[in-house]
Amino acid sequence: MIFRKRVYTKIIFISLCLLMLLLQTGCWDYRETEDRGYVLGIAIDVAEPLPRGSDDLEEYFSEREIEKMPLQKGSPKYAYTIQIPIIPQARIKPEGGGGGAVDEDRAWDITITGNSFFEVNREFATRLDYPAFYEHLQVVVISEEVAREGITEILDFLLRDHEIRRKTRVFITPGEAKAVLDVIPRIEDYSSLYLVKLPRGAEKTSRIAHLTDLGVVSQNIHSKLPFTLPRVISTKDEIKDAGVAIFKEDEMVGWLGEIDTIWAKWIRDLAIGGLVVVDSPNEEGKLLAVEIVKVNTKVRPLVVKDKIIMNIDVEGTFNIIEEMRTGESNVFDEEYIEEVEELIQEKIEREIKDTVAFVQEEFGVDIFHFALAMKRYAPREWEKYEQEWDDVFSNLEVEVSVDAQIRLVGLMR
Amino acid sequence: MKKELNGVDVLSFVIHGAIGVRLLTLPRDIIEHANNNGWISVLVSGLIAFYLGFAFYWLCIKHPGLNISQIVEVTLGKLLGKIIMVGIFVYIILSIGLSLRSTAMSIKVFLLDTTPLLVLILIMIIPTVYAVSKGIKTMSIVLDILLPIVLLAIAMLVGLSYKKIEFQNLRPVFYGGVTPVIRGSLNLVHPYLGIGIIGYIFPSINNPKSTKKWIFIGTAISLAIYFLMVILTILVFGPEESKILVWPTVSLSKAIQLETELFERLESLFMAVWIPVAFTTLLTFYYSSILNLKALFNTNKDHLIIYGQIPLIIIIALFPGNIVELYKYLNWVNIMAMFLTFIVIPSMIFMTLIRKRRMTQ
Numbered sequence: 039m040i041f042r043k044r045v046y047t048k049i050i051f052i053s054l055c056l057l058m059l060l061l062q063t064g065c066w067d068y069r070e071t072e073d074r075g076y077v078l079g080i081a082i083d084v085a086e087p088l089p090r091g092s093d094d095l096e097e098y099f100s101e102r103e104i105e106k107m108p109l110q111k112g113s114p115k116y117a118y119t120i121q122i123p124i125i126p127q128a129r130i131k132p133e134g135g136g137g138g139a140v141d142e143d144r145a146w147d148i149t150i151t152g153n154s155f156f157e158v159n160r161e162f163a164t165r166l167d168y169p170a171f172y173e174h175l176q177v178v179v180i181s182e183e184v185a186r187e188g189i190t191e192i193l194d195f196l197l198r199d200h201e202i203r204r205k206t207r208v209f210i211t212p213g214e215a216k217a218v219l220d221v222i223p224r225i226e227d228y229s230s231l232y233l234v235k236l237p238r239g240a241e242k243t244s245r246i247a248h249l250t251d252l253g254v255v256s257q258n259i260h261s262k263l264p265f266t267l268p269r270v271i272s273t274k275d276e277i278k279d280a281g282v283a284i285f286k287e288d289e290m291v292g293w294l295g296e297i298d299t300i301w302a303k304w305i306r307d308l309a310i311g312g313l314v315v316v317d318s319p320n321e322e323g324k325l326l327a328v329e330i331v332k333v334n335t336k337v338r339p340l341v342v343k344d345k346i347i348m349n350i351d352v353e354g355t356f357n358i359i360e361e362m363r364t365g366e367s368n369v370f371d372e373e374y375i376e377e378v379e380e381l382i383q384e385k386i387e388r389e390i391k392d393t394v395a396f397v398q399e400e401f402g403v404d405i406f407h408f409a410l411a412m413k414r415y416a417p418r419e420w421e422k423y424e425q426e427w428d429d430v431f432s433n434l435e436v437e438v439s440v441d442a443q444i445r446l447v448g449l450m451r
Numbered sequence: 452m453k454k455e456l457n458g459v460d461v462l463s464f465v466i467h468g469a470i471g472v473r474l475l476t477l478p479r480d481i482i483e484h485a486n487n488n489g490w491i492s493v494l495v496s497g498l499i500a501f502y503l504g505f506a507f508y509w510l511c512i513k514h515p516g517l518n519i520s521q522i523v524e525v526t527l528g529k530l531l532g533k534i535i536m537v538g539i540f541v542y543i544i545l546s547i548g549l550s551l552r553s554t555a556m557s558i559k560v561f562l563l564d565t566t567p568l569l570v571l572i573l574i575m576i577i578p579t580v581y582a583v584s585k586g587i588k589t590m591s592i593v594l595d596i597l598l599p600i601v602l603l604a605i606a607m608l609v610g611l612s613y614k615k616i617e618f619q620n621l622r623p624v625f626y627g628g629v630t631p632v633i634r635g636s637l638n639l640v641h642p643y644l645g646i647g648i649i650g651y652i653f654p655s656i657n658n659p660k661s662t663k664k665w666i667f668i669g670t671a672i673s674l675a676i677y678f679l680m681v682i683l684t685i686l687v688f689g690p691e692e693s694k695i696l697v698w699p700t701v702s703l704s705k706a707i708q709l710e711t712e713l714f715e716r717l718e719s720l721f722m723a724v725w726i727p728v729a730f731t732t733l734l735t736f737y738y739s740s741i742l743n744l745k746a747l748f749n750t751n752k753d754h755l756i757i758y759g760q761i762p763l764i765i766i767i768a769l770f771p772g773n774i775v776e777l778y779k780y781l782n783w784v785n786i787m788a789m790f791l792t793f794i795v796i797p798s799m800i801f802m803t804l805i806r807k808r809r810m811t812q
Contacts, residue, residue: 260695
C-alpha cells in the first residue's frame with residue numbers, strides 16, 4: 039500500500055511538472071525576430087502625386103492607386119514612406135543563372151498617403167505581412183514643404199509612441215523626402231543606415247549639424263526655442279548632409295548655408311571639429327588652414343539700461359595643418375605663430391558677427407539660443423523681455439572676444 | 452517574537468522601503484513645482500527623511516518590544532489609537548494597490564504590451580505574499596540580495612548618461628523663490644514614509660541600539676538615489692521637457708544610446724530592474740500591513756491576515772480606470788502620508804515625552 043501511494047504521488051508530481059511545461063512556452067508578447075518588419079527610416083512628404091519622369095503613365099497611376107486609403111477623418115495631407123529592409127532570408131534565389139549577385143532592391147519603401155500617422159501606420163498592415171516595428175527606427179526625413187507647415191503634427195506620434203527612441207535622427211530635405219530613402223548607397227546596405235552615420239562627420243567639419251535627434255527637437259519645441267535641423271540632398275546613390283533648416287516654433291522659416299552653419303555651431307558651443315582657413319600672413323593669395331583641437335564658447339548677456347549686449351567668448355586651440363607657402367616658409371617661429379593666432383582671432387570675430395547680423399536681418403529668429411543665456415544668467419531681465427524677445431533679438435548687439443592658441447605645426451618647419 | 456535580525460539588516464529595509472516605483476514618475480512631480488531647482492527640493496526633503504528615520508527610531512527605543520501600531524495605541528489612547536490604525540491600514544493598502552497598478556502599467560507600456568493587467572498584478576503579488584509568509588528572516592535575505600542589483604543599475608544609469616549631461620540646465624539657481632521648492636519636496640513624503648518599516652521590524656532586532664547608524668546610512672542612500680534621479684533628469688532633459696514626460700526615469704534610459712551600438716534598447720534592462728524595486732517596496736508595505744492588522748484586531752491569525760488582504764489589494768489595483776485617475780489617487784495617498792508624517796508622528800512623540808515626564812515625577 040505504502041509503495042503504491044508513493045507511486046501515485048510520484049505520478050501526480052511528474053504530471054504536474056509536465057503541465058507546468060505548457061505554461062513555459064513563452065510570454066504573451068513573444069514574437070520571432072524574423073516576423074518583424076524593422077522600420078529603418080520614415081520619410082514624410084506632402085500628399086500629391088509627384089511626377090516621375092520616364093515612368094510609363096499607366097503603370098505610374100496603378101502604382102499610385104495602392105498608396106491611397108480612405109480616411110476616417112480629414113483628407114490626405116501627408117505621404118508617409120517607411121523603409122523596411124529586405125532580409126536575406128526572404129530572397130533566396132533559385133540556383134543557377136550566372137552566380138553574380140543581381141543588383142536588386144535591398145530595401146522596400148512603402149508609401150501611403152493619409153493624415154494621422156497612426157492611421158497610416160496601421161494601413162501598412164494591409165500591404166505588409168511583417169508587422170511594422172519601430173524600435174530600431176534610425177532616421178526621419180521630412181520634406182521642406184511639410185516642414186514649412188509645421189512639424190508638431192507629425193512628430194507627436196513619434197514622441198508619444200513607446201517603441202520609437204528619442205535618439206532617432208531628424209533631417210530636412212529641400213526636395214522629395216522619399217527620394218532620400220530611395221537612394222541605393224554604395225557601401226551601406228540601406229539608405230537609412232547610410233544617412234544616420236553621416237552626422238558623425240561633425241567631428242571632421244562643423245558644416246554638419248549633429249545634435250538633432252527627436253529628443254532635442256522635442257526639448258526645443260517645448261521650451262519654445264527656435265532650433266535647426268540638418269539639410270540633406272540626395273542623388274541616385276548619394277546623400278549629402280550639410281547646412282541647416284531654421285525652425286521657429288515648429289515651422290521652418292528658411293535655410294542656413296554651410297558657412298553660416300559653421301559659425302552658428304561655434305556660437306552654440308556645438309563645434310566638435312572642423313577647420314578655419316585664413317590668408318597666409320607673409321604672402322598674398324596663399325592660404326593657411328588650421329584644424330580645431332578644441333573650441334569653447336561662452337555666451338553671457340550684459341544688460342545696460344535698455345540695451346542688451348551678448349558677450350560671446352570663444353576659446354580655441356588649433357593645429358596648423360596646411361600652409362601653402364611651402365618654398366621658403368618658416369612656420370617654426372614664435373612671431374609667425376603669434377601672427378597666425380591674431381589672424382584667426384580676427385577672422386572668427388568677423389565671421390561670428392556677420393553670421394549673427396545675417397540671421398538677425400534675414401530671419402529674426404534666435405537660433406543661437408541667446409534667450410537661454412538670458413534666462414540662465416539674467417533671469418530678472420529675461421522676464422521683462424520674454425514677451426517681445428523676437429524684436430529684442432533682432433536689435434541686440436554682439437560683442438565677440440576670441441582667444442586662439444596654436445599647438446602643433448605638423449611635420450615641417 | 453523571536454529576535455532574528457541584526458542591526459545591519461535594517462539598511463536594506465530602509466532603502467527598499469523608501470525607494471519604490473514612484474521613482475519612475477517622481478522627477479516630473481518635483482520639477483513641475485520646482486522647475487530647474489528640483490534638486491534643491493530633494494535636498495530639502497532630506498530633512499523630512501532624517502526626521503522620519505529618527506522619529507521611528509526614537510519611538511521604538513522608548514517603547515521596547517512594541518511595533519509602531521502598538522505604540523500608537525499606547526501613546527494616543529485606545530480609541531484614537533484604533534482609529535489611527537484603521538487610517539494606517541487604509542494608507543498601506545492603498546499604497547500597495549496603487550503602486551502595484553502603477554508598476555503593472557509601466558511594465559505594460561515599456562515591456563509587455565499584450566499581457567493582461569491582472570496577470571501582471573498577480574505575478575507581482577504572489578511572490579510578495581510568499582516571501583512575507585516565510586517570515587522576517589527570509590524577507591531580510593531577499594532584500595539583501597536585491598539591494599546591490601538596484602544600486603548597481605542606478606549607478607549604471609548615472610554613468611551612461613554622462614554624455615548627455617548639460618550642467619547649464621541647472622541655471623538660474625535659486626531663482627523663483629522658496630515656495631515652489633518646498634512644494635516640490637512635499638511630493639517625497641509618501642516615498643520617505645516607507646522608512647516607517649523600521650517601526651515594524653524593530654521588535655525583531657536583537658541589538659536595537661546598533662541600528663541607529665544603519666538607519667542613518669540607509670536614509671542617506673535613499674536620499675542620494677532620489678537626488679541623483681532628479682538632478683539627472685534635469686541635466687539631461689532640461690526642466691521644460693521633464694514636465695512633459697510621463698515616466699522621466701524610463702525616458703532617461705531610453706535616451707541612452709552609445710555610438711558603438713553597444714547598448715540599444717537599454718530601457719528593457721532598466722525595466723527589469725525597476726520590477727524588483729517595486730517588488731521590495733510591496734514586500735515592506737505588506738509586512739507592515741500584517742503587523743498593523745494584527746495590532747488592530749489583537750489576533751495572531753497569521754494566515755487569515757496574510758491571504759485575506761489579497762482580494763482587496765487586487766480590487767484596489769484594478770479600480771482606477773486610466774492612468775490619469777491613478778495619479779489622482781496616488782496624490783490622495785501622498786496627502787494621507789503627509790497627515791501621518793506631520794500630525795500623527797509628532798503627536799506620538801509629544802505624548803511620549805509627557806508620559807515620560809509624569810513617570811519621572
